[in-house]
């Protein structure tokens with residue numbers, strides 16, 4: 453076998469393994485995004501609370517998480533928490549850390565979206581005697597969330613790529629799978645190239661969809 | 673205290689409201705009788721909107737007591753004392769009051785029909801079918817029976833305001849507040865909204881508190897006109913008297929300025 457620049461046979465041979473890694477990456481991304489969407493909303497609502505005992509600690513936590521690297525947070529979750537008895541599989545720990553980190557970003561989107569709702573909507577809701585919960589669920593969020601969708605979509609694409617950092621805590625996602633394949637056969641060009649292609653094939657079309665959504669909402 | 677028919681439906685007792693340094697309502701005493709139609713007129717910045725807003729619980733008064741149908745609005749009774757109202761008490765008393773806003777404030781993500789059914793279903797816990805039937809009646813009543821499925825963005829200003837009136841009526845308030853409800857409308861759309869309010873006034877049993885610059889309209893529908901300036905009632909009485917023969921100098925000069933307009 454002559455030494456090729458790019459060994460296609462080798463690449464085709466490891467593709468099923470690599471696709472398994474991609475599948476893990478997709479699972480991490482989707483679950484972490486759902487988590488970020490929910491936590492972001494809770495953080496945004498918490499920071500708006502009239503009760504300073506709720507608003508201020510949440511504000512401090514959000515700023516802290518936002519201002520420190522995801523990788524450091526992953527290491528804390530993975531190496532430090534087990535010392536205090538909180539032991540979870542790497543996949544779970546990584547997904548939670550990723551969701552929490554991006555939750556602090558989505559919370560800013562929620563904040564801006566909620567602030568954009570006209571004061572008259574709150575006043576009409578009060579004049580009609582809606583409960584606070586009903587005002588949020590029926591009046592404010594249904595108006596605030598649709599325009600946020602492009603911005604949330606951008607974070608979804610970003611999370612898909614950033615999930616590669618979970619390889620540092622042994623989550624066998626796409627990047628770690630590629631590295632393992634490379635280590636086993638001492639050829640890194642093919643696995644990392646193919647991993648890059650897979651990342652691209654998903655994130656590029658996704659960002660085109662997000663751009664479309666942005667145009668759609670900007671046109672309104 | 674049991675409310676009987678001669679008790680006021682709304683009573684402001686010594687109500688004060690300031691925004692920072694600016695005192696907008698000064699020890700205001702002011703009553704509205706059940707079913708009475710009262711128009712508030714006065715110069716810009718005199719506090720007319722603020723009266724309606726503290727009554728709708730959109731602003732909190734600094735001092736004094738507001739009574740609605742015999743119950744304190746911003747307070748509740750604790751023995752013989754009045755203490756600040758709980759959210760529950762506020763919601764209960766607020767249910768007597770409805771408001772139509774200058775800028776409509778319709779819910780843009782709901783059809784005309786749902787704008788009207790939403791509060792009866794979720795606040796009054798009315799069955800959906802009943803709420804819809806009543807909403808259709810009300811929208812017919814304001815001349816919008818053919819616009820049930822339209823979203824606010826598909827309606828003219830006058831149509832929006834008529835939906836907003838139907839929406840407020842659906843809650844069957846005992847007192848309805850109208851704050852310059854035609855002043856955001858194109859002139860040719862003012863009439864259709866005033867006609868709806870005029871009919872409501874003729875139908876009767878709901879008390880109405882209106883702030884308007886439409887003096888002709890005020891004269892027609894009001895039982896009483898209140899001239900308001902700098903947070904106080906300057907002069908009040910039947911429309912013929914206030915418009916026809918005002919006693920106070922400030923009232924006179926206000927009407928001179930308005931009429932010369």
Ligand SMILES: Nc1ncnc2c1ncn2[C@@H]1O[C@H](COP(=O)(O)OP(=O)(O)OP(=O)(O)O)[C@@H](O)[C@H]1O
Pocket residue numbers: 691694696714715716717718719720721722723
């Ligand atoms: N939320 C607020 N914060 C600060 N100042 C306020 C606020 N609301 C009203 N004001 C001030 O209080 C005064 C009375 O306002 P209000 O809106 O009650 O007047 P108005 O009689 O309705 O006037 P207009 O005819 O212009 O509607 C004005 O000087 C206004 O600027």
Ligand SMILES: [Mg+2]
Pocket residue numbers: 720721722852
């Ligand atoms: Mg006003």
